[in-house]
Amino acid sequence: MKYFTTFVALLLVYLLLAGFTVDEVILGSIVSAILTVLLTKYLNFKIDLKFPLRLLKFILIYIPVFIWKLILANFDVARRVLSPKIPVNPGIVKVKTNLKSDLGKLTLANSITLTPGTLSIDVLDEYIYVHTIDVKGSDGLEKEKNISGPFEKILEGVFE
Template structure:
């Protein structure tokens, strides 16, 4: 576990600072050792045989879908701002998720928050509490499909 945390931290250091100078790599090595020793009990990253497959699924399947949904939501919110006659019906909704792992729930909650028009306020067990700019339905299945359906299906394949 400690080695996984160190590798992720050091790789992040290299990506953020570059590797132009050997002194940066050495400093990053020691900083990563310290960070890994402090954070090792909180990280749950494991490099197993499925890690590469999951990573590829995330990058090639999930990210394009997320970016597309974000673009659509941006246009929707922009249209509502520019045309005040468009209806808005803000409210709070609860959406149940079938995701079990914490990482998948966290990614789902952040994806919903990063999509304009929705904001995840809290996650308790299998329920997400979301502020929605235009509550279109109160039906549980329809809410889930409109807010998190696309994300959840892909995330289940990536994380679980």
């Protein structure tokens, strides 16, 4: 099952990039088969019956929120860059995450990097260390709410 999923994913990427012709399908199958054999032992994922539901949640809930945050982030950068005296109050903040899987943590860290004013530096166990352009809030909980709040809940629904 794992081999099959890897193969289909690789072939799909190949065909979308190369175009659907008979030649490409044959060559793509050969390349994907070789890569599947080479790569599968490094991969660690599970595909179960809930996968389509998770994918749907990911596309319908996560992606719109993510794009909206990305646009906000860019206007934030624009505002800071264009103001004559750059307003920064930076700090490295520890954020606790409840996500267990590596993929979930990766997605959360990536989302944090692309949201306004934050950049994940490192993930150690269940904490993500985040560089924040503007440290807001006095205690830890308030900061977590500011940084990872919107994504944590959505990703819990997708990955857990």
